[in-house]
Amino acid sequence: EAGVAQSPRYKIIEKRQSVAFWCNPISGHATLYWYQQILGQGPKLLIQFQNNGVVDDSQLPKDRFSAERLKGVDSTLKIQPAKLEDSAVYLCASSSGRNTEAFFGQGTRLTVV
Amino acid sequence: AQKITQTQPGMFVQEKEAVTLDCTYDTSDQSYGLFWYKQPSSGEMIFLIYQGSYDEQNATEGRYSLNFQKARKSANLVISASQLGDSAMYFCAMRSYGNNRLAFGKGNQVVVIP
Numbered sequence: 586e587a588g589v590a591q592s593p594r595y596k597i598i599e600k601r602q603s604v605a606f607w608c609n610p611i612s613g614h615a616t617l618y619w620y621q622q623i624l625g626q627g628p629k630l631l632i633q634f635q636n637n638g639v640v641d642d643s644q645l646p647k648d649r650f651s652a653e654r655l656k657g658v659d660s661t662l663k664i665q666p667a668k669l670e671d672s673a674v675y676l677c678a679s680s681s682g683r684n685t686e687a688f689f690g691q692g693t694r695l696t697v698v
Numbered sequence: 699a700q701k702i703t704q705t706q707p708g709m710f711v712q713e714k715e716a717v718t719l720d721c722t723y724d725t726s727d728q729s730y731g732l733f734w735y736k737q738p739s740s741g742e743m744i745f746l747i748y749q750g751s752y753d754e755q756n757a758t759e760g761r762y763s764l765n766f767q768k769a770r771k772s773a774n775l776v777i778s779a780s781q782l783g784d785s786a787m788y789f790c791a792m793r794s795y796g797n798n799r800l801a802f803g804k805g806n807q808v809v810v811i812p
Contacts, residue, residue, distance in 0.1 A: 616798050627704075627789055627802040628743075641799050674741065683795045684731050684750055689743035 587611065591677050591690035599698055603665035606693045610658070610679030616640075617654055618687060619662050620676040628676055634660065667697045700725050700792050702803035711780045711810050718765070719775040719806045721790030727751075729795035732773040734764065737805070738786040746788075749773060751795075780810045 590609040598604050610617050615636050620628035631650065633641040636657035645652070649668070654660040664671055674694050678687040701724040711717045723732070734746040749757045749764045757764040765774040777784055790803040 618800060620802075627804040630799065630801060633799060635798065640797055676743065678743070678800075680798070680800070683793060683798050684748070686733060686745040686748060687793075687800055688745070692741055694741075 589677055589679055589688050589690035591675075591693055593693055594691060595694050595696075597696045597698060598667055600669055601666040603663065604667055604695065605661050605663045606675050606677075606695075608660045608662070608677030608690060610660070610677070611681075611688055614679035614681045614688075615657070616680040616687075617660050618676075618678040618680075619652055619660070620678065622674045622676055622692070624673070631662070664695075667695075669697050671695060672697045700727075700730075700794060700799065700801040702790050702792050702801055704790055704803035704806050706806050708807035708809065711784075711808060713782060713810055713812050714779055716776060716778045717780055717784075717808060719777075719788050719790075719808070721773045721775065721803060723771050723773065723790070723792050725771075725792065725794065727794045727796055731793045731795065732764070732766070733791040733793065733800075734762070734773075734775045735789045735791060735802075736784075736786045737789060738783075743789075747775065777808075780808075782810050782812065784808060785810045 617634040619631045622628045634654040652662045674692040678689045680687040732749045736744045747759045787805045793800045
């Protein structure tokens with residue numbers, strides 16, 4: 586079974602530029618999560634999708650971050666414009682049910698200079 | 699809202715010894731699941747163990763066991779017979795069954811020494 590795919594693995598951009606991350610969850614997984622993990626901290630939930638609908642985006646900085654999940658499968662997370670404090674690893678995870686584990690992608694390491 | 703607390707400082711553990719990682723949580727939900735993940739320096743998130751809030755038995759998975767005390771809202775992870783490869787960050791997470799929200803604690807750093 587293929588795992589959660591994320592791209593790119595690494596990205597370096599200047600502040601005020603825009604960037605987009607892509608995630609392809611495990612086939613059939615209805616729930617998709619995007620997390621921001623700053624070095625040395627735990628993952629912070631940015632947005633959660635159930636199929637193609639948003640369940641929770643309470644911690645998403647909506648003035649600069651946006652996300653969508655096309656047809657309930659792939660998802661993209663965008664930052665525009667980026668700030669220095671956005672430097673982090675962005676993790677995508679998917680899950681098939683509430684009592685099963687979430688599977689994580691390798692993450693995208695973003696550096697904003 | 700969910701809150702997961704992991705407050706232990708970084709821990710050094712002798713190889714082959716057991717280590718307990720503390721996790722307490724706060725939720726108003728009656729139905730929820732508790733998870734532990736391992737994140738080595740390579741960055742991948744590795745699922746270790748799961749405990750449902752209605753499970754009467756403590757979960758075990760190989761060298762990992764979860765000491766679940768529902769009344770105290772704690773879900774401590776016990777790693778028995780530590781190995782050098784256990785050196786990593788360990789995260790406690792909770793999923794509310796109502797909205798499927800999966801929230802993480804800040805993590806515990808474990809270093810296993812020979």
